[in-house]
Amino acid sequence: MKFGNINLLVGDTATGKTRLLNTIFNLGRFVTAKEFKNGRWEIVFEHRGITYTWNLQTHRQNDSDESEIIIQEQLFKHEHGTLVPLIKRDDASFVFDSKPMPKLSPRETSISLLQEEEAIHPLYQAFSRIQRRLFSHDALSNVSSFQVVPPQIVSQMRKKRELERLFRAEMNLSANLFVLFQYFKKVYQGIVDYYLQVFPFIQDARIAELSELQPNIAVPGHCPVFTIRERGSNKWIPINEFSSGMQKVLLILTDVFILPEGGVYIIDEYENSLGLNAIDFFPQFILDLEKDIQFFITSHHPYIINAILPNNWFIFHRHGMKVSIRYGEELIDRFGKSRQKAFVQLINDPFFAKGVE
Amino acid sequence: MNIYVVTEGKVESIVYRYWIPFVNPCLSQVDDFTKVYGNNFYIVSGMGYPDYLDIIENAILDINNMRKFDRLVISIDSENMTRQEKYDEIGAFVLHKPCTAEIRIVVQHFCFEAWALGNRRIVRPHPTSSRLREYKQLFDVRSRDPELLPHKLDENLNRAQFAEKYLRLALNDKFRNLTYTKNNPQAVVHDKYFAQVKNRLRDTGHIASFDDFLRAFV
Numbered sequence: 297m298k299f300g301n302i303n304l305l306v307g308d309t310a311t312g313k314t315r316l317l318n319t320i321f322n323l324g325r326f327v328t329a330k331e332f333k334n335g336r337w338e339i340v341f342e343h344r345g346i347t348y349t350w351n352l353q354t355h356r357q358n359d360s361d362e363s364e365i366i367i368q369e370q371l372f373k374h375e376h377g378t379l380v381p382l383i384k385r386d387d388a389s390f391v392f393d394s395k396p397m398p399k400l401s402p403r404e405t406s407i408s409l410l411q412e413e414e415a416i417h418p419l420y421q422a423f424s425r426i427q428r429r430l431f432s433h434d435a436l437s438n439v440s441s442f443q444v445v446p447p448q449i450v451s452q453m454r455k456k457r458e459l460e461r462l463f464r465a466e467m468n469l470s471a472n473l474f475v476l477f478q479y480f481k482k483v484y485q486g487i488v489d490y491y492l493q494v495f496p497f498i499q500d501a502r503i504a505e506l507s508e509l510q511p512n513i514a515v516p517g518h519c520p521v522f523t524i525r526e527r528g529s530n531k532w533i534p535i536n537e538f539s540s541g542m543q544k545v546l547l548i549l550t551d552v553f554i555l556p557e558g559g560v561y562i563i564d565e566y567e568n569s570l571g572l573n574a575i576d577f578f579p580q581f582i583l584d585l586e587k588d589i590q591f592f593i594t595s596h597h598p599y600i601i602n603a604i605l606p607n608n609w610f611i612f613h614r615h616g617m618k619v620s621i622r623y624g625e626e627l628i629d630r631f632g633k634s635r636q637k638a639f640v641q642l643i644n645d646p647f648f649a650k651g652v653e
Numbered sequence: 654m655n656i657y658v659v660t661e662g663k664v665e666s667i668v669y670r671y672w673i674p675f676v677n678p679c680l681s682q683v684d685d686f687t688k689v690y691g692n693n694f695y696i697v698s699g700m701g702y703p704d705y706l707d708i709i710e711n712a713i714l715d716i717n718n719m720r721k722f723d724r725l726v727i728s729i730d731s732e733n734m735t736r737q738e739k740y741d742e743i744g745a746f747v748l749h750k751p752c753t754a755e756i757r758i759v760v761q762h763f764c765f766e767a768w769a770l771g772n773r774r775i776v777r778p779h780p781t782s783s784r785l786r787e788y789k790q791l792f793d794v795r796s797r798d799p800e801l802l803p804h805k806l807d808e809n810l811n812r813a814q815f816a817e818k819y820l821r822l823a824l825n826d827k828f829r830n831l832t833y834t835k836n837n838p839q840a841v842v843h844d845k846y847f848a849q850v851k852n853r854l855r856d857t858g859h860i861a862s863f864d865d866f867l868r869a870f871v
Contacts, residue, residue, distance in 0.1 A: 598702055598704070630685055633687050633718075633719075634686060634711070634715050635711040635714035635718070636708060636711045636712070637707070637711070639702075640697060640699070640702075640704065640708055640711075643698070643700045643702075644696070644698055644700075646684050
């Protein structure tokens with residue numbers, strides 16, 4: 297499968313969309329968390345204008361041992377139409393940049409093992425920028441809860457303002473927005489402006505301290521709380537009292553603004569729990585975004601599907617255990633000849649309509 | 654003759670592809686409307702999404718643009734309206750929209766399941782399901798016109814929902830393991846079922862709106 301910047305996965309429930317999202321997310325985990333799945337992968341990816349091919353084969357040693365080991369790994373750089381080997385590794389040998397390496401752990405990818413090498417470091421960074429959001433009630437409550445901003449984050453930001461550090465800190469929403477407000481004012485304002493556009497009934501937003509909202513609670517350091525004030529009201533509402541849809545929109549905006557260039561953002565059925573006013577912000581947001589982020593989205597919602605051009609669609613169909621995926625660009629010619637909306641044509645297409653057979 | 658068919662719900666998009674050739678065996682379905690040559694029908698369904706009038710309007714634009722279709726068939730449930738009210742509503746909508754093809758309106762009064770309940774063979778004389786016995790006692794679709802089925806408000810069912818549940822229970826009672834849903838109406842697609850529905854109209858004059866369907870494809 298070849299992916300573009302915006303990838304909308306459509307298909308009936310249980311056709312394999314979430315499985316594909318998991319596969320993409322897991323690639324990042326292979327490198328950064330050393331968590332493997334048993335199998336074989338061939339991935340061609342581009343980072344900072346350079347194309348690479350990464351082949352990886354893992355093997356589960358035995359049934360009682362659940363940990364997989366790497367039995368074969370190759371990494372090539374594409375240069376003028378040829379594949380230049382960077383890493384070749386199997387049971388017997390490990391070669392990096394034409395030089396033999398000592399025996400290294402088969403439980404770690406070479407991209408992870410050699411992340412300090414100049415040629416590999418950008419790739420490690422690329423794989424660590426794959427972010428997936430789940431929107432269960434618990435997940436939203438967690439990211440909307442309060443958190444003391446770790447002092448080391450503040451001191452790091454004072455020394456060098458890097459969004460990448462904030463991304464890696466994996467903090468909650470209010471803490472992230474506090475750091476953005478302090479050190480990345482434009483980014484913070486961009487998020488708030490967009491948020492107020494999506495929810496025009498909000499008059500204003502600000503970061504408060506927990507001690508200000510709840511004087512009985514004493515916490516050391518900064519414990520910020522993102523708050524909003526609605527039109528016609530003087531009451532500041534803390535983030536944990538927002539509706540789940542409002543929390544979700546704020547989370548997506550903050551994530552995307554913080555995610556470093558070259559990042560991958562994965563969201564599954566983001567429209568759940570969102571009202572129409574909030575659903576329609578997202579396609580326009582990602583189309584307007586002038587940032588190198590790759591999106592993987594699943595949706596069943598007509599508005600989302602109509603708003604994203606069919607050449608960005610991947611249509612899923614499952615027959616037994618076999619999942620077939622059709623590129624939306626195959627449909628453009630036919631869809632373009634009819635005045636019916638793209639979503640209407642999609643749901644009437646037999647490949648889509650049969651869903652799971 | 655080429656026919657562009659617009660249906661409102663998903664069930665019609667599935668059942669019509671079988672039933673239309675039973676009415677007129679010369680007609681065969683195409684999934685791609687650009688592949689219409691001669692004696693084809695093409696179905697676009699709203700699949701229950703609330704954009705139905707928009708789909709009709711775009712169908713007319715497609716027809717005028719393609720110039721290959723001879724007829725536009727618009728199939729719609731009357732739901733809580735009378736049959737005439739629904740004709741009038743759709744008629745008024747298409748009145749000032751010039752279309753190069755003839756327009757036929759099929760009002761399913763009041764839903765597809767009311768037609769499907771026209772098959773007298775699917776309700777057993779003595780159902781084993783107590784719920785179905787209750788339904789049969791309240792309104793026996795074998796002897797009374799299914800288009801007159803009432804609401805079943807004690808179960809919070811409007812007449813269309815009642816018809817669907819009645820049909821599902823009847824099919825399940827008569828044929829074990831056979832069920833009916835709007836997503837999976839396979840139980841009603843074959844020719845024998847269709848013939849029973851057609852006979853009901855012919856023999857009793859019940860399910861009169863089904864005559865619209867029979868006339869729309871000849």
